[in-house]
Amino acid sequence: MTETDPLAETHAWRRVSPKFVWVDLLTSVIPGIVATLVLLGVWFFVERIWFLWIPALAVLVVTIVVGALTPRRVRAIGYMLREDDLVFRRGIMWRRIVSVPYGRMQLVDVTRGPIARAFGLAELKFVTAAAATGVTIPGLPEAEAEQLRDQLVALAESRRAGL
Amino acid sequence: MSDSVPQGEPHDGEVSRAGRQPEVPAPVGSSQAPQQSLADGEWHRLHPATPLFRGGIFLIAVIGFIVVQWRDLLIELFIGGEIGVPRDPLVTWILGNIFLASVIVVAVLLGIIGITWLAWRVHTFRITHELIEEREGILRRVHRRGRLDRVQGVNVSRPFIPRLFGAARLDVSLAGNEGNIRLAYLTSATADALRADILRAAAAARREQAAAAAAAAGVDPASGVGPAGPAAVADDGADPAEAPLPEAAIADPTAAAAASSGSVAGIIASRVDEFLAPELDQELAEPDSIVQMHPGRLIASTALTLVPAAILITALVVTISIASREQIALLVLLPAMIAIGGVSVRTILRSLRYSIAATKDGIRVGFGFLSTTNETLPPGRVHAIQAIQPLLWRPFGWWSVRINRASSTTRDGAAGQAATTILPVGTLDDVRRVMELILPDVDLEPEFTVSPSRARIFRPLSRRRNGFALTEHAVVMRRGAIWRTVTIVPYARVQSVSLSDGPLYRASRLRRVHVHTVSGPVGTRIGALDVRDGTRLQAEVEERVLQAIAADA
Numbered sequence: 001m002t003e004t005d006p007l008a009e010t011h012a013w014r015r016v017s018p019k020f021v022w023v024d025l026l027t028s029v030i031p032g033i034v035a036t037l038v039l040l041g042v043w044f045f046v047e048r049i050w051f052l053w054i055p056a057l058a059v060l061v062v063t064i065v066v067g068a069l070t071p072r073r074v075r076a077i078g079y080m081l082r083e084d085d086l087v088f089r090r091g092i093m094w095r096r097i098v099s100v101p102y103g104r105m106q107l108v109d110v111t112r113g114p115i116a117r118a119f120g121l122a123e124l125k126f127v128t129a130a131a132a133t134g135v136t137i138p139g140l141p142e143a144e145a146e147q148l149r150d151q152l153v154a155l156a157e158s159r160r161a162g163l
Numbered sequence: 164m165s166d167s168v169p170q171g172e173p174h175d176g177e178v179s180r181a182g183r184q185p186e187v188p189a190p191v192g193s194s195q196a197p198q199q200s201l202a203d204g205e206w207h208r209l210h211p212a213t214p215l216f217r218g219g220i221f222l223i224a225v226i227g228f229i230v231v232q233w234r235d236l237l238i239e240l241f242i243g244g245e246i247g248v249p250r251d252p253l254v255t256w257i258l259g260n261i262f263l264a265s266v267i268v269v270a271v272l273l274g275i276i277g278i279t280w281l282a283w284r285v286h287t288f289r290i291t292h293e294l295i296e297e298r299e300g301i302l303r304r305v306h307r308r309g310r311l312d313r314v315q316g317v318n319v320s321r322p323f324i325p326r327l328f329g330a331a332r333l334d335v336s337l338a339g340n341e342g343n344i345r346l347a348y349l350t351s352a353t354a355d356a357l358r359a360d361i362l363r364a365a366a367a368a369r370r371e372q373a374a375a376a377a378a379a380a381g382v383d384p385a386s387g388v389g390p391a392g393p394a395a396v397a398d399d400g401a402d403p404a405e406a407p408l409p410e411a412a413i414a415d416p417t418a419a420a421a422a423s424s425g426s427v428a429g430i431i432a433s434r435v436d437e438f439l440a441p442e443l444d445q446e447l448a449e450p451d452s453i454v455q456m457h458p459g460r461l462i463a464s465t466a467l468t469l470v471p472a473a474i475l476i477t478a479l480v481v482t483i484s485i486a487s488r489e490q491i492a493l494l495v496l497l498p499a500m501i502a503i504g505g506v507s508v509r510t511i512l513r514s515l516r517y518s519i520a521a522t523k524d525g526i527r528v529g530f531g532f533l534s535t536t537n538e539t540l541p542p543g544r545v546h547a548i549q550a551i552q553p554l555l556w557r558p559f560g561w562w563s564v565r566i567n568r569a570s571s572t573t574r575d576g577a578a579g580q581a582a583t584t585i586l587p588v589g590t591l592d593d594v595r596r597v598m599e600l601i602l603p604d605v606d607l608e609p610e611f612t613v614s615p616s617r618a619r620i621f622r623p624l625s626r627r628r629n630g631f632a633l634t635e636h637a638v639v640m641r642r643g644a645i646w647r648t649v650t651i652v653p654y655a656r657v658q659s660v661s662l663s664d665g666p667l668y669r670a671s672r673l674r675r676v677h678v679h680t681v682s683g684p685v686g687t688r689i690g691a692l693d694v695r696d697g698t699r700l701q702a703e704v705e706e707r708v709l710q711a712i713a714a715d716a
Binding site for chain 1: 661663664669680681682701708
């Protein structure tokens with residue numbers, strides 16, 4: 001992202017909602033905290049040996065690092081609607097940029113998980129004939145997700161191609 | 164489930180006789196004369212002996228079980244004499260109530276026969292000029308339909324037992340996960356004719372779709388099969404003439420019908436002819452396969468793949484048995500070796516009569532020795548193709564070729580397990596011929612852009628081989644030093660492209676590109692590329708995919 005981005009010269013990256021930070025935090029941090037508590041419980045109730053602290057501590061550290069990086073990770077998610085294809089990127093350590101021609105669309109899926117729904121967000125999945133495509137745009141405001149879905153369907157319809 | 168004679172005769176004797184029945188040709192159930200095209204938009208039934216082929220093994224098993232269980236009793240009953248074996252209560256009861264017992268047996272048999280007969284009656288299929296439909300089920304009705312322009316391949320297979328009786332199975336694979344339509348069983352000749360009809364209709368449907376805008380749309384379906392009776396009849400009328408001598412396949416039903424009233428010898432002769440007939444029938448294919456399979460090469464290549472595994476297992480077991488001083492561990496070797504031997508024999512038998520040829524409906528690939536399969540890939544249905552060369556094959560210059568294709572062929576049981584292997588083993592020349600057949604316009608000797616020298620850590624041996632080339636119609640990827648592969652993905656079939664990296668790659672300014680195609684055995688990923696090369700590869704492939712889509716639409 002800090003490097004020059006040849007894609008961004010012609011089109012702007014669209015970001016996902018900042019509220020998605022909270023969804024992501026809740027889904028990644030809560031299990032981490034639960035795991036830490038369970039491990040502490042083992043130490044407290046089962047066997048009070050000092051080295052049983054270590055797994056609990058490790059899980060806690062990982063959880064904190066993941067949590068601290070969440071805002072950056074969410075900011076790194078972006079998509080771009082070009083004339084004939086959709087470009088999607090995500091990841092800060094392991095970056096991945098996928099470009100999918102609209103004509104390759106098999107279907108578009110909009111799903112709302114329970115936590116995302118509490119924040120009024122939805123997830124849009126762009127499915128092609130290749131399982132590896134893996135374009136899932138999370139954290140879209142519900143209205144935007146629906147609008148984007150309709151837009152993608154219309155675009156795909158006008159650029160339909162055989163398998 | 165169980166099975167029965169399709170004709171609902173209540174006598175027990177009927178069951179054993181039914182093995183010979185299929186010879187009496189189709190008309191028993193379907194008033195349709197067999198030599199007429201079945202792709203006429205009407206509903207048709209399957210081969211009347213279908214339940215027997217499907218459940219025959221089960222029936223034999225049941226009879227075998229009964230015989231083994233009650234062997235002594237049967238001997239006693241039919242030969243006489245007192246053996247004096249203690250009888251189990253069930254037998255005593257049966258002997259005591261022989262009338263009731265036979266009523267029950269007959270009722271059960273009748274029930275089974277009735278149900279299977281009904282199942283056979285309601286299992287119908289039809290082929291119109293744009294759809295192929297299949298209906299089955301008594302309680303749970305199933306109605307499958309597929310669009311002909313989505314047909315990915317048509318596969319005729321002849322498992323051993325049905326093949327003896329001149330029956331064949333027709334699998335139509337459709338795009339996506341909607342699964343295949345399987346018509347099991349049909350008479351051999353019908354299956355072959357139907358395959359031709361389906362492929363012709365599919366080609367017509369595709370042409371029609373492609374030329375939707377054009378005014379010429381009306382011409383194509385007529386020249387294809389279509390629902391139009393005259394065209395279809397004319398088509399088939401020509402068949403017997405076109406198929407000479409041992410290709411009794413086409414003329415067979417008529418011959419068999421005539422023979423059944425006359426001599427049994429006639430039936431046997433026609434069956435033998437059919438059994439020995441070459442897999443590619445002249446009506447569809449140019450007679451020669453473009454690749455000749457040499458048995459020696461086939462055996463050697465299979466051995467080279469499996470012998471290292473055998474040696475490894477042996478070494479492991481021997482080491483363990485020496486280390487643990489338990490010679491009993493050596494006993495493990497026997498089943499392992501039998502398994503490996505079985506796999507080799509199966510692989511070899513399967514590929515022994517391999518053939519590949521271009522036909523006007525697509526590429527025809529034939530496999531199998533005892534059970535044969537024959538598959539036709541309509542043009543443009545190959546999404547990725549890969550030539551691979553294991554290390555031990557290198558001294559001989561052998562390669563094998565696999566493809567990715569858009570259909571769920573995983574369901575194929577008998578001999579269909581490797582519907583993705585399109586050339587089991589061949590020389591570089593064979594590979595070139597196969598590739599040219601499948602992707603005619605691809606340059607097979609392009610200039611490759613390989614990994615930069617700083618990628619040495621990631622590709623210590625294959626750095627100079629690991630690379631890609633953008634040709635006019637396809638992207639070519641070359642990988643591996645020990646296990647060499649060359650992968651070709653036509654732009655027209657690429658689904659999407661991704662560019663990715665991780666911390667290590669970033670530090671070395673490298674990227675990985677994955678060209679996404681439908682899933683299959685062919686991996687279409689290339690790593691350890693220079694940043695600029697990787698970015699360019701992704702952008703270029705995407706660009707050309709878009710061009711291909713625009714040209715297609």
